Structure formats: C-alpha cells, structure tokens
Amino acid sequence: MFKHPHRIALAIIGLCILTTIIYNIPFVNSRLAWRVEALQAEIRNLIHPPSERVFVPSAALPTQAALPTPIVTRIEPSATYTPTLLAPTSTPTITPTPLPEQVDLKGERFYTDQKNRWNYCGPANLVMALKFWGWKGLPGRTDDLRDQVASVVKPGFADPQKNFIERGRLDLNVMPYEMADFVTEYTDYAALIRHGGELNTLKTLLSAGFPSIIEKGYYERDTQGKRTWMGHYLFVTGYNEAEKVFIVQDAYYLNEEKPRKNRRISYDELLEGWRSFNYLFMVVYPPDREQEVLRALGEWSDPQWAYQHALELAEADIQTQTEIDLFFAWFNKGTSYVQMQDYAAAATAYDQAFTLYANLTHDNSQRPYRMVWYQTGPYWAYFYTGRYQDVINLADVTLATPSVGPTLEESLYWRAMAYYALGQTGPAARDMLEAVRLNPNFAAGVQRLKEWGLR
Numbered sequence: 001m002f003k004h005p006h007r008i009a010l011a012i013i014g015l016c017i018l019t020t021i022i023y024n025i026p027f028v029n030s031r032l033a034w035r036v037e038a039l040q041a042e043i044r045n046l047i048h049p050p051s052e053r054v055f056v057p058s059a060a061l062p063t064q065a066a067l068p069t070p071i072v073t074r075i076e077p078s079a080t081y082t083p084t085l086l087a088p089t090s091t092p093t094i095t096p097t098p099l100p101e102q103v104d105l106k107g108e109r110f111y112t113d114q115k116n117r118w119n120y121c122g123p124a125n126l127v128m129a130l131k132f133w134g135w136k137g138l139p140g141r142t143d144d145l146r147d148q149v150a151s152v153v154k155p156g157f158a159d160p161q162k163n164f165i166e167r168g169r170l171d172l173n174v175m176p177y178e179m180a181d182f183v184t185e186y187t188d189y190a191a192l193i194r195h196g197g198e199l200n201t202l203k204t205l206l207s208a209g210f211p212s213i214i215e216k217g218y219y220e221r222d223t224q225g226k227r228t229w230m231g232h233y234l235f236v237t238g239y240n241e242a243e244k245v246f247i248v249q250d251a252y253y254l255n256e257e258k259p260r261k262n263r264r265i266s267y268d269e270l271l272e273g274w275r276s277f278n279y280l281f282m283v284v285y286p287p288d289r290e291q292e293v294l295r296a297l298g299e300w301s302d303p304q305w306a307y308q309h310a311l312e313l314a315e316a317d318i319q320t321q322t323e324i325d326l327f328f329a330w331f332n333k334g335t336s337y338v339q340m341q342d343y344a345a346a347a348t349a350y351d352q353a354f355t356l357y358a359n360l361t362h363d364n365s366q367r368p369y370r371m372v373w374y375q376t377g378p379y380w381a382y383f384y385t386g387r388y389q390d391v392i393n394l395a396d397v398t399l400a401t402p403s404v405g406p407t408l409e410e411s412l413y414w415r416a417m418a419y420y421a422l423g424q425t426g427p428a429a430r431d432m433l434e435a436v437r438l439n440p441n442f443a444a445g446v447q448r449l450k451e452w453g454l455r
Contacts, residue, residue: 050401051228051367054358055394057351058387099241103206107132107237107249108261112146114251117165122174123149124251125213125233126182129284132211133189152186153178157437170407171439173231173373176215176282183284190287194300195339196310197279199267201300202246203239205283208296211237213282216273217368229324229368231277234265246270275317275325276368277375278310278332304340311336324368327356331371338377346381372398372411379414383421391418409435409442416448429454
C-alpha cells in the first residue's frame with residue numbers, strides 16, 4: 001500500500017522528536033504544559049473520581065498511656081506576635097452595646113481578585129486585609145502585591161522552564177496560619193486567628209472598624225458538570241441588619257462575571273458555609289490598636305475560650321444537622337479537641353466524621369473530598385494517639401484526590417512523620433523531601449529535614 005514505509009516511519013519519528021524539542025522550549029512549555037496537565041487530570045478524574053475515594057479509620061489502640069508527649073513542629077501560627085490579653089480587674093457588669101443597623105467599611109476600595117493566578121484565594125484576601133490598613137508592599141518590591149504574598153506563602157518549586165506563577169500552580173491551598181505568619185513576620189501589622197466565631201462576632205468587629213477574613217465552604221460545578229465542594233476565603237467588610245446580609249469582597253469570579261465587589265451574602269448562607277471550617281476567622285490590625293480588637297472580640301480574645309466555644313457549637317450542630325452538615329459538625333468537634341490537645345477525643349470525633357463521609361451519596365450530597373487539603377486536624381489526632389497507619393492511609397487517600405497529583409505538602413509531611421514513627425526511614429525521607437521541594441518555605445518540613453540529617 002505504501003511504497004516507502006521506512007521513510008514514513010522516519011518522518012513520524014522525526015516529527016515526534018521535533019514536537020518534543022519545541023514543547024520543551026521554555027516559553028512554549030510555559031504556555032502548553034498546564035493545558036496538557038489539565039487534560040491528563042480530566043482523564044484521571046473520569047476514570048477515578050476523587051469523591052469515590054474513602055478513608056476508613058481502623059480501630060483505636062487499646063492503650064495510649066505510653067505515647068510520647070507531642071514534640072512535632074506545630075503547623076500553625078508562629079509565636080512571633082502574641083496579643084496581650086486584657087487583664088480583668090473587678091467583676092465587670094456587662095452591658096452589651098447595641099450594634100448599628102448597618103456598617104460599611106467601603107471594602108471595595110481595596111478589592112483584589114485572583115484572576116490570572118493559580119489558587120490565589122489566600123494571597124488575594126490577605127492583600128485586601130493589609131491594604132485596608134495602608135500596606136504598600138514589601139520593602140524594595142514593586143511587583144504585584146499578590147505575588148509578593150505568594151512568594152512567601154506559596155513560592156512553588158524550582159523549575160527554570162516555568163515562571164513564578166506557574167511554579168506555584170501545584171500549591172493548592174494557603175493555610176490561615178501561613179497568612180498570619182506573613183503578617184507578623186513580613187509586615188508592621190498583627191494578625192490573630194480564632195475558631196468558634198458567630199455572626200455577632202463579625203458584626204461587633206465591623207462596628208469597631210475591623211474587617212475580617214473568614215474561611216468557608218461553597219459549591220461549584222467542576223469541568224464535568226458535577227456539583228463539588230471546596231474551600232474559599234472571603235473578606236468581610238460590612239453588614240446590613242435590615243437585609244440580613246453581610247457585605248463581602250469575593251476574590252473569585254467567573255470569566256463572564258463582573259468582579260464580586262461588595263457581594264451581598266445572606267446570614268444563613270454565610271453561616272452554612274462557615275460551618276465547614278469550624279467558624280474560623282482572622283483579623284489583621286495595626287499593633288497599636290490591639291486593645292480595641294480585644295475589646296471588640298470580648299470572650300473570643302482568649303483563644304482557649306474560643307476553642308471551647310467552637311466545641312460547644314459543634315456539639316449543638318451535631319444535634320440539629322444532617323448529611324454533609326452533620327459530617328462537618330463531627331469534623332469540627334475533632335478540630336476543637338485537637339486545638340485543646342485532647343487527641344484521643346479528637347480521634348473519636350474524626351472517626352465518626354469519616355464514617356458519615358463514607359455514607360454520603362450523590363443523592364444527598366457530593367462528598368467534600370478536599371476537606372483534608374485545608375484542615376489537617378485528623379493527622380494530629382491519629383498521630384498523637386499512635387494510629388500511624390491511619391495517618392498513612394488518610395494521607396494516601398487525600399494525596400490521590402488532587403487532579404495535579406500528590407502535591408499537598410501537609411499531607412506529605414504527616415505521612416513522613418508516621419513512616420518515621422514506624423521506623424520506615426526511607427519513605428519518611430522521600431515524603432519530607434518532596435514536601436519541602438513543593439514548598440521551600442514550609443518551616444515544619446525544613447525543621448524535620450534538619451533533625452533527620454537531610455539538610
């Protein structure tokens with residue numbers, strides 16, 4: 001049929017070689033690589049939908065008395081800046097100050113979106129919170145403020161073929177503690193994080209002139225048209241009591257939409273989404289206004305009180321919620337116990353949460369398979385109750401869900417810690433090195449590598 005089949009074969013081979021050479025030219029690779037990766041991800045998700053991966057906890061150990069005192073580097077805000085709590089004098093007579101009917105801190109003036117960037121929800125919201133107080137950027141830097149934040153909190157891995165933005169694409173999430181650490185270590189401002197917030201907590205802060213960043217869940221259609229849950233930050237800059245809405249600056253919007261400045265979100269909608277993150281909020285403020293922040297926070301000024309209150313909210317939600325919200329409530333209970341370092345109680349709560357998760361179906365909810373991308377409390381609970389195999393199994397499931405591959409440095413870190421505890425130093429070193437490769441600024445991982453003699 002073909003007169004010169006060897007010539008055709010050589011032409012095909014030559015074309016493949018030429019295509020490979022062209023593809024690896026840096027400026028070509030930077031424009032095509034993510035599209036190829038996206039296509040590969042679509043195929044993987046079609047074959048193995050991430051929501052079908054389920055972690056099944058093992059039975060708890062019969063005894064935990066001999067377990068060591070926790071010594072692992074805490075993956076939470078550093079102690080660089082600690083607010084000075086208000087000291088009580090005599091027993092106060094508390095007279096609640098009536099809140100204004102509405103507050104608008106004109107947050108649209110500081111609006112920053114996450115367009116043309118990968119997973120920049122955290123940096124964009126932090127830029128808004130800092131710009132509100134007059135932040136102009138890092139000393140000597142004139143590039144995009146979002147990139148200035150990202151260069152610290154999600155610097156990406158070293159790859160000369162990719163630009164800075166593309167190198168950070170695999171970092172899928174910026175934790176609240178990373179944002180707080182950026183504020184305290186790289187700016188002249190302060191930041192605090194609390195769990196167990198309420199609607200009135202946000203309103204009281206706003207009425208005192210302090211906007212806040214909250215972390216909440218929301219639902220979006222993925223590329224296959226499925227309704228999927230994911231985490232998102234919002235910058236809360238006002239409220240209207242008559243309309244029962246908060247005014248938020250939403251860094252995310254679809255291509256056909258206008259920027260979501262001054263988005264109005266109902267109290268009920270905010271509360272429902274906020275539940276999935278244990279009602280967490282962060283306040284950025286000038287240090288010389290610390291006492292004003294603490295007065296506005298009231299009892300939330302004490303983080304231990306806030307953890308206990310978050311636990312009470314979780315227990316109340318357990319009595320009233322169903323399906324996915326019941327899963328969130330049990331997960332929150334575990335998170336609150338972790339914050340109070342009651343790891344056995346936390347592990348029990350997480351066991352119940354994951355049992356509920358496994359029973360969620362497409363009929364009542366899409367499984368929130370990204371949950372442990374954002375919240376790593378289960379690793380703490382299982383590690384510090386000696387359930388190292390559960391840490392590994394949970395990390396295996398979690399690392400299998402991102403479409404871009406196993407790029408969650410926190411999950412790699414905890415799997416490494418569990419391997420190390422089991423004496424499997426080879427896999428431990430591999431995972432810890434990969435965690436730090438993905439995020440060279442991941443302090444907990446860097447510290448472990450030093451302790452293990454790998455750096």
